[in-house]
Amino acid sequence: MEAVTWIVLVIDATLRVSTPLILAAFAGMFAERSGVVDIGLEGKMLGAAFAAAAAAFATGSAWLGLLAGMGASVGLAMIHAFACVTHRGDQVVSGMALNILVAGLGPVLSLAWFGQGGHTPIVADTARFRPIHFPFADRLSDVPFIGQIYSEIVSGHNLIVYIALGMVPLAAWFIYKTRFGLRLRAVGEAPEAVDTAGISVAGMRYRAMIVCGILCGVAGTSLSIAQNALFVRDMSAGMGYLALAALIFGKWRPVPTLFACFLFAFADAVQARLQGVDIPGVGIIPVQAIQALPYLLTVLLLAGFVGKAVPPKASGVPYVKER
Amino acid sequence: MKRLIVAALAAIGIAAGGMAQAEDFTPAVVFDMGGKFDKSFNEAAFNGAEKFAADTGIQYRDFEVTNPSMREQALRNMARRGAQVVVAMGFAQAAAVETVAQEFPETKFTLIDMVVDLPNVQSVIFKEHEGSFLVGMAAAMASQTGKVGFVGGMDIPLIRKFALGYVEGAQHVNPDIEIFQNMTGTTPSAWNDPTKGGELARSQFDRGADVVYAAAGGTGIGVYQAAKDAGKLAIGVDSNQNYIHPGTMLTSMVKRVDVAVYESFRAAKDGTWQGGIQILGLAEDGVGWALDEHNRSLVSAEMEAAIEQARTDIIAGNIAVTDYMAQ
Numbered sequence: 001m002e003a004v005t006w007i008v009l010v011i012d013a014t015l016r017v018s019t020p021l022i023l024a025a026f027a028g029m030f031a032e033r034s035g036v037v038d039i040g041l042e043g044k045m046l047g048a049a050f051a052a053a054a055a056a057f058a059t060g061s062a063w064l065g066l067l068a069g070m071g072a073s074v075g076l077a078m079i080h081a082f083a084c085v086t087h088r089g090d091q092v093v094s095g096m097a098l099n100i101l102v103a104g105l106g107p108v109l110s111l112a113w114f115g116q117g118g119h120t121p122i123v124a125d126t127a128r129f130r131p132i133h134f135p136f137a138d139r140l141s142d143v144p145f146i147g148q149i150y151s152e153i154v155s156g157h158n159l160i161v162y163i164a165l166g167m168v169p170l171a172a173w174f175i176y177k178t179r180f181g182l183r184l185r186a187v188g189e190a191p192e193a194v195d196t197a198g199i200s201v202a203g204m205r206y207r208a209m210i211v212c213g214i215l216c217g218v219a220g221t222s223l224s225i226a227q228n229a230l231f232v233r234d235m236s237a238g239m240g241y242l243a244l245a246a247l248i249f250g251k252w253r254p255v256p257t258l259f260a261c262f263l264f265a266f267a268d269a270v271q272a273r274l275q276g277v278d279i280p281g282v283g284i285i286p287v288q289a290i291q292a293l294p295y296l297l298t299v300l301l302l303a304g305f306v307g308k309a310v311p312p313k314a315s316g317v318p319y320v321k322e323r
Numbered sequence: 324m325k326r327l328i329v330a331a332l333a334a335i336g337i338a339a340g341g342m343a344q345a346e347d348f349t350p351a352v353v354f355d356m357g358g359k360f361d362k363s364f365n366e367a368a369f370n371g372a373e374k375f376a377a378d379t380g381i382q383y384r385d386f387e388v389t390n391p392s393m394r395e396q397a398l399r400n401m402a403r404r405g406a407q408v409v410v411a412m413g414f415a416q417a418a419a420v421e422t423v424a425q426e427f428p429e430t431k432f433t434l435i436d437m438v439v440d441l442p443n444v445q446s447v448i449f450k451e452h453e454g455s456f457l458v459g460m461a462a463a464m465a466s467q468t469g470k471v472g473f474v475g476g477m478d479i480p481l482i483r484k485f486a487l488g489y490v491e492g493a494q495h496v497n498p499d500i501e502i503f504q505n506m507t508g509t510t511p512s513a514w515n516d517p518t519k520g521g522e523l524a525r526s527q528f529d530r531g532a533d534v535v536y537a538a539a540g541g542t543g544i545g546v547y548q549a550a551k552d553a554g555k556l557a558i559g560v561d562s563n564q565n566y567i568h569p570g571t572m573l574t575s576m577v578k579r580v581d582v583a584v585y586e587s588f589r590a591a592k593d594g595t596w597q598g599g600i601q602i603l604g605l606a607e608d609g610v611g612w613a614l615d616e617h618n619r620s621l622v623s624a625e626m627e628a629a630i631e632q633a634r635t636d637i638i639a640g641n642i643a644v645t646d647y648m649a650q
Contacts, residue, residue: 009526009530013522013529017522116360117361118360119360130552227521228517228545230517232515232544234512235515272522273526275505276503276504288478291508
């Protein structure tokens with residue numbers, strides 16, 4: 001019974017930890033499927049985390065925080081698009097520049113506005129996305145298995161976790177079943193064909209970057225006002241790059257990418273619970289070894305199970321119309 | 324017009340001269356990763372320096388290290404720009420202090436949390452294990468489940484020292500108590516990762532812990548928030564952090580870094596500053612536990628009496644707390 005409880009709680013933690021990863025990875029999917037390499041996921045998340053915390057603190061509303069987070073992130077995405085699509089700049093350089101810009105700008109603005117160093121003040125509970133408890137969750141928590149699954153895994157997450165999970169099928173449907181999705185994929189594989197068909201390549205890429213910005217904005221918001229209650233310097237802690245890895249890992253496809261995110265989050269949740277635990281027959285594993293677990297898992301899986309990851313053909317290549 | 328400019332320049336010259344005189348004594352502090360406003364270790368130093376500035380009217384220079392390669396540069400800059408005494412915060416600056424102190428033998432360096440054996444270096448270390456013992460007792464007495472947690476920052480011997488003292492304190496009250504320990508990471512970024520800290524705290528709550536002690540710099544903010552969200556208790560570290568979430572902050576293990584910084588500045592100003600090692604424990608009031616209006620309702624008279632008794636016993640030598648780093 002205890003093993004079941006343990007697994008249920010690990011899955012619960014996996015969902016929580018994977019939320020920003022999923023959102024950011026899908027943001028990257030929209031960008032890269034349209035042919036724009038976006039290494040700036042990290043910066044957009046961080047910018048959104050700051051804007052969300054600042055707005056939520058100033059207005060006392062989590063929804064306005066979310067809106068500000070999305071706004072900041074879309075703004076950054078537009079700068080990226082302006083540099084890479086309109087002016088055909090190097091996409092990696094532009095993304096990296098945005099990361100560095102935001103890493104400095106967030107703390108500087110917090111210092112200027114709130115005077116508490118590189119972080120915002122702590123946001124009140126009413127201005128955060130708090131866990132939502134489904135009906136009967138508490139009463140059912142004692143029912144073995146089914147009750148535990150319902151009360152721990154299904155219920156009790158913050159709104160953004162549900163948004164992220166709901167977004168996944170929606171995004172898959174968008175990319176594979178709609179006209180927008182078809183054009184999006186085409187513009188990332190063979191932009192000249194799309195251009196011949198009379199559709200603006202730049203227009204498609206701009207639209208893809210807006211979607212990317214919105215999703216990164218939600219991811220950043222979940223960091224600062226759902227999981228935490230403030231913005232601190234570098235709080236995205238490399239999650240944007242991890243999302244990028246998950247995207248490559250998932251071969252730029254929705255379902256494999258989702259599972260790659262789950263895998264990273266699962267490894268993280270497990271390592272938090274294995275530290276200093278006496279495993280029968282093995283003993284206590286050193287912290288360093290446990291903390292290397294997610295990375296070890298990634299390398300093993302990448303080397304052994306995933307096979308060749310082929311990016312969208314035109315990704316990273318600015319489109320130049322023949323003259 | 325020309326005359327006006329000359330007059331203005333002269334005025335600036337006089338003002339600059341006046342400033343130079345006021346700046347004859349310039350102390351400096353170099354904060355470590357985590358930053359000046361981490362509400363914890365570095366902020367304690369900031370408070371000490373601010374108090375010195377307020378008391379004496381002498382301005383100090385400061386610098387926030389944001390990546391490990393900046394430490395040496397920052398210390399060297401402070402020394403080169405004429406700071407007489409430079410306080411370096413944190414164990415991680417030891418190597419940088421060792422290098423720069425040899426380059427500037429006239430400059431006084433005060434290193435907090437680590438020992439460097441040079442004539443112009445004053446090393447201030449604290450008996451964190453003694454303070455942690457007391458908050459470990461508080462945790463064990465406040466726990467309903469008989470399970471308590473510890474979240475460390477970067478996995479280094481210093482943080483293990485906090486953890487061991489905490490464990491011994493908790494076991495002093497309840498020998499059967501179960502204690503979960505987590506370290507946030509193995510790099511300096513582990514001092515500033517509240518998301519990870521919160522997740523580690525939640526993993527401990529999931530396993531039944533109802534009091535968690537964070538010795539993790541800025542990461543702790545995430546731990547305290549997670550405790551508040553889950554309706555559990557948290558214990559702060561370094562600064563008195565009880566005010567962050569009144570009602571769910573059980574207490575704080577206070578490390579008087581502020582006093583150490585203040586004293587270092589004051590001694591340097593008065594000319595009584597001396598190199599060597601200072602060890603501050605319960606007896607010297609270098610460490611302790613915080614009881615104020617924010618956590619008064621969480622600490623029963625019984626708990627207070629037991630902790631104060633243990634404090635006396637440790638000072639008298641009747642209770643021996645193991646120092647992880649001396650093992």
